[in-house]
Amino acid sequence: MAEQFRYIVIGGGMMGAAAARHLSEQADGVALIGPAEPPDYQAHQGVFASHYDEARITRQFDADPLWASFAARSIERYRDIETRSGIRFYTEAGCLFAGPEPRSASDYLHRAAQVAQVSGLLVEKFEAPQLVSRFPQFSFPPHLFGYYEHVEAGHINPRALVRAQKAIAAEQGGRRINAVVTAVREEGGHVRVETANGLVCQAERVLIAAGAFSNFHNLLPRPLDLRAAPRTVVFFELDEERQARFGSMPSTIVFTEREEDHVYILPPVRYPDGNVYLKLGGDIEAGGFATLDEVRTWFRSSGDPDEARRLVEVALQLMPGLSGCRTTSAPCVATFTPTGRPYAGFQPSSQVAVLTGGNFVAAKSSDELGRLGALLMLNGGLGEEDFGSGMLPLFR
Numbered sequence: 504m505a506e507q508f509r510y511i512v513i514g515g516g517m518m519g520a521a522a523a524r525h526l527s528e529q530a531d532g533v534a535l536i537g538p539a540e541p542p543d544y545q546a547h548q549g550v551f552a553s554h555y556d557e558a559r560i561t562r563q564f565d566a567d568p569l570w571a572s573f574a575a576r577s578i579e580r581y582r583d584i585e586t587r588s589g590i591r592f593y594t595e596a597g598c599l600f601a602g603p604e605p606r607s608a609s610d611y612l613h614r615a616a617q618v619a620q621v622s623g624l625l626v627e628k629f630e631a632p633q634l635v636s637r638f639p640q641f642s643f644p645p646h647l648f649g650y651y652e653h654v655e656a657g658h659i660n661p662r663a664l665v666r667a668q669k670a671i672a673a674e675q676g677g678r679r680i681n682a683v684v685t686a687v688r689e690e691g692g693h694v695r696v697e698t699a700n701g702l703v704c705q706a707e708r709v710l711i712a713a714g715a716f717s718n719f720h721n722l723l724p725r726p727l728d729l730r731a732a733p734r735t736v737v738f739f740e741l742d743e744e745r746q747a748r749f750g751s752m753p754s755t756i757v758f759t760e761r762e763e764d765h766v767y768i769l770p771p772v773r774y775p776d777g778n779v780y781l782k783l784g785g786d787i788e789a790g791g792f793a794t795l796d797e798v799r800t801w802f803r804s805s806g807d808p809d810e811a812r813r814l815v816e817v818a819l820q821l822m823p824g825l826s827g828c829r830t831t832s833a834p835c836v837a838t839f840t841p842t843g844r845p846y847a848g849f850q851p852s853s854q855v856a857v858l859t860g861g862n863f864v865a866a867k868s869s870d871e872l873g874r875l876g877a878l879l880m881l882n883g884g885l886g887e888e889d890f891g892s893g894m895l896p897l898f899r
């Protein structure tokens with residue numbers, strides 16, 4: 504006998520947990536199906552998530568007005584989510600972009616400055632000499648200037664945000680099912696969902712928010728045009744002296760002349776092992792995964808050792824004060840769409856919608872993306888005030 508729900512959200516990650524919260528605020532009969540973070544990655548045979556970490560940059564300064572808007576709408580709700588869940592996840596540490604003067608109108612910083620101006624975003628511009636004196640933690644090349652968003656920006660703890668969303672959803676009556684979905688099928692006016700542990704559920708509508716795993720496990724009749732790509736991060740373990748030295752730095756994104764040297768840097772954050780780490784990652788193109796096994800094998804690794812070495816080198820040039828720190832590395836997976844925008848829509852089905860395609864930037868905006876996922880379930884589509892037509896999923 505199938506368990507009956509009105510709405511099922513598949514994937515309890517950043518977008519799915521947010522969708523379940525928004526949906527359960529407005530409707531009964533909501534279930535969120537997805538597994539918890541595995542305690543032992545090496546032994547884990549199931550799916551993973553891209554939010555298993557303690558820090559993600561949050562900012563509104565963005566070259567794409569759509570992403571800027573999603574971030575703004577999410578950030579203004581952070582404190583309310585913290586209050587309602589009793590779980591802290593947001594640190595308003597500010598966010599700095601440093602880069603060379605734009606050479607053309609298509610340059611990211613030029614476009615982001617324009618979007619900021621139109622939306623009235625408070626961003627301070629630092630010319631090269633002031634940049635160096637204002638942010639003494641860094642040893643920036645002399646030709647870099649900076650845009651600094653000092654309020655309503657900083658970093659969030661993605662694991663804690665997901666916990667907070669799930670806690671509020673549960674309080675609102677949402678049901679949490681700890682399982683991997685292995686089949687989704689439309690039949691006779693409802694959607695049938697099966698899990699690996701033998702559970703069968705039915706719902707009027709289903710939202711698939713399975714991140715990098717959206718194209719696996721028979722969730723969709725056709726694969727999405729979606730690329731799951733490997734990313735490597737390095738962690739610098741900070742002693743007390745360095746915690747003090749780097750403690751007041753903002754979240755930072757550095758564009759240099761060479762594309763391969765672009766990096767993003769998270770200020771010191773305490774991790775579950777009790778140590779404080781400063782994290783750094785890059786955005787080097789490294790192909791994509793073709794099979795479920797490839798993605799899982801990557802999640803069990805320590806990332807790409809060559810990329811980790813390169814990131815350490817770049818970090819030491821930018822922040823020589825990190826010299827001598829113990830470093831470790833970790834893998835993650837970013838999910839890209841050809842449009843650079845998330846997918847949030849039905850098509851071809853009118854009962855099964857998708858919400859995915861974080862494009863490496865969706866953690867900060869996950870609450871708004873979850874709200875859009877909830878609207879899809881409740882209304883059967885998104886209006887243009889929510890950029891609906893810009894996010895229709897594309898299939899292969």
Ligand SMILES: Cc1cc2nc3c(=O)[nH]c(=O)nc-3n(C[C@H](O)[C@H](O)[C@H](O)COP(=O)(O)OP(=O)(O)OC[C@H]3O[C@@H](n4cnc5c(N)ncnc54)[C@H](O)[C@@H]3O)c2cc1C
Pocket residue numbers: 513514515516517518519536537538550551552553554558559560561661682683684685712713714715716717719720722734735736767784834835836837858859860861862863864865866867868869
């Ligand atoms: C290294 C790295 C750094 C990043 N830094 C930033 C940053 O600084 N700022 C920022 O805003 N964004 C950042 N991002 C992006 C951000 O983390 C992702 O966009 C975000 O996690 C995507 O959320 P999601 O819900 O789509 O996927 P996830 O958070 O991965 O959630 C997907 C969920 O689906 C579940 N699932 C999968 N398959 C199934 C199935 N068959 N059945 C049930 N459940 C299933 C998984 O268990 C998982 O919980 C970064 C990403 C990476 C990889």
